[in-house]
Amino acid sequence: MNISRRTLLRSSVAASAASMVGSVAGPAFAASDSVTIASLYDLTGGLNVYGAPSNMCTEFAVKELNKAGGLLGKQVVLKAYDCQSDVNKGPQYAQQAALSDRAVMAVGALTGAAREATRPVLHRYKVPYFYGSIYEGGACEQNIFCCNTEGNQQVVPLLEWSFKNLGKKLYYIASDYNAPRVFGLWNHVMAKREGGEVLADDYYPLDVTDFTAAIAKIQAAKPDFIHSCLVGGPSMSFYRQWAAAGMLNKIPIISIIFGGGREPEILSPQETNGIYVAYNYFQELDTPQNKAFLARFAESMGKDHTYINGEAIGGYTTVMLWAECVKRANSFEPEAVRKAWESGITWEGPGGTMVTDGPTHHTIQDVRIIRVQDRVWSLIETKKQNPPNTYDGRCNVIAHPNQTEWLMPQT
Structure with missing residues (x-):
């Protein structure tokens, strides 16, 4: 892409x-x-x-x-x-x-x-x-x-919370294009910062619907939690197959994209209950x-x-x-x-x-960590007034008005 x-x-x-x-x-x-x-x-x-x-x-x-x-x-x-x-x-x-x-x-x-x-x-x-x-x-x-x-405003708060509350071993499963790969770099940045470990970076084409082999790999790796950055309609098959394998209540799933495509409305509660995400907004915000x-x-x-x-x-x-x-x-x-x-x-x-x-x-x-249950999102934690990433001062369009460089997180 x-x-x-x-x-x-x-x-x-x-x-x-x-x-x-x-x-x-x-x-x-x-x-x-x-x-x-x-x-x-x-x-x-x-x-x-x-x-x-x-x-x-x-x-x-x-x-x-x-x-x-x-x-x-x-x-x-x-x-x-x-x-x-x-x-x-x-x-x-x-x-x-x-x-x-x-x-x-x-x-x-x-x-x-x-x-x-x-x-x-x-x-x-x-x-x-x-x-x-x-x-x-x-x-x-x-x-x-x-x-x-x-990147850092969404995935950093979510991974800080996850490494603190879910465990230290992360398994990353994602769609194979630019954005999920950059988010994948953040996993390594945060694992190093929080004393965690990324067990795998597992990427799949956008049109894949059979995740049987992927689920077997995750089960063998035995992570404390999964970070999913699977995007698009075909990827919903992963959540169906994960639940069908009896894994939904065994290994928690976190995501910075799940819910953005109305997954909880399309999938059943039995296929999505307990998934954690991080967004700046959710409709139930009180x-x-x-x-x-x-x-x-x-x-x-x-x-x-x-x-x-x-x-x-x-x-x-x-x-x-x-x-x-x-x-x-x-x-x-x-x-x-x-x-x-x-x-x-x-x-x-x-x-x-x-x-x-x-x-x-x-x-x-602000960024909120939220959890879905029976198609309703509830607030877990709020991270107040998160600043954007300056990339160690490299992003400054006032000082450098002709800047167009694409910047990447430093691992």
């Missing part, structure tokens, strides 16, 4: 004429009574289980803004593209959003491969990219603003802010809406944090929006306090 920089530079998307490069939004919205934002989520295909709920939350954010009078006297128009779970659609639609729609910001392109294919296009046309998916971390450039959890948010959401989007999980909520927080930047800047211009983010904005959302971090273009936020 990785796309090389050379391939991107050769693509027709990234090779647009130099005369068209630059911010294309300014003249279009200056005299208009509306501004357009673009969403690039997967509404169909194998990834729509993640993309459709995220886009739903984006739609709600736009409705909230417009109900409150819009932004700077203008209504916000959402142009939703369907990337169809095809990594090539992201850059294609990003160019269309920039040139045809004159979008003032974009969200979506949720997988690592889709993000990295789309990011150079939005950078080229200076369309601010507010990224709302949980991800492995490492994106560090001026034009991307990461609004959900990244706070006044979240209760008020859910009441407004149900009124606007319907009471039977899809469950809002830690992945989907990114569709809401991206738009609202962008709106806060626009308000502070009193402008939709990309440079003004960037400077507003870098000035440090505190926003109270349904998941609690979020603070924009200037040098990294990520956010400081």
Whole structure:
């Protein structure tokens, strides 16, 4: 699923004429009574289980803004593209959003491969990219603003808790592409830090449905707990087969992705009970802010809406944090929006306090360790105001404005 920089530079998307490069939004919205934002989520295909709920939350954010009078006297128009779970659609639609729609910001392109294919296009046309998916971390450039959890904010708290409460021996089973492999590096970082041990790094293609051999390997290794980073519909077979083998109540499972694809709704409680995850948000969160948010959401989007999980909520927080930047800047211009983010904005959302971090273009936020039982999530522990990873100071887009280097955790 990785796309090389050379391939991107050769693509027709990234090779647009130099005369068209630059911010294309300014003249279009200056005299208009509306501004357009673009969403690039997967509404169909194998990834729509993640993309459709995220886009739903984006739609709600736009409705909230417009109900409150819009932004700077203008209504916000959402142009939703369907990337169809095809990594090539992201850059294609990003160019269309920039040139045809004159979008003032974009969200979506949720997988690592889709993000990295789309990011150079939005950078080229200076369309601010507010990224709302949980991800492995490492994106560090001026034009991307990461609004959900990244590697160290999610996996570090979960592994700290797990090594303390579940045991010291970890077995990692994951889908075989970039993000799970980076998360796999964090296992080794945290095992070294917490006095633990990674017994295995076991990767499988996204289309694998038979995990019989994998389960046998886990049983033979005898870990204290499993860290699962299995992604997509086919991977749900692992949880069914694990439970069928009588292992669900014998070896605990932790994950930073389980639940993001509605697994507890699709699988039975007997196949999922007791799994631990870490997210910045879950719908059962018992706070006044979240209760008020859910009441407004149900009124606007319907009471039977899809469950809002830690992945989907990114569709809401991206738009609202962008709106806060626009308000502070009193402008939709990309440079003004960037400077507003870098000035440090505190926003109270349904998941609690979020603070924009200037040098990294990520956010400081709470992370919760939660456990599922009978399709209901309950809170185990809250890690307050987790800062983003600076990669030992290497990620600083203020000091290094031309930085685009992809950063990796140091093992």
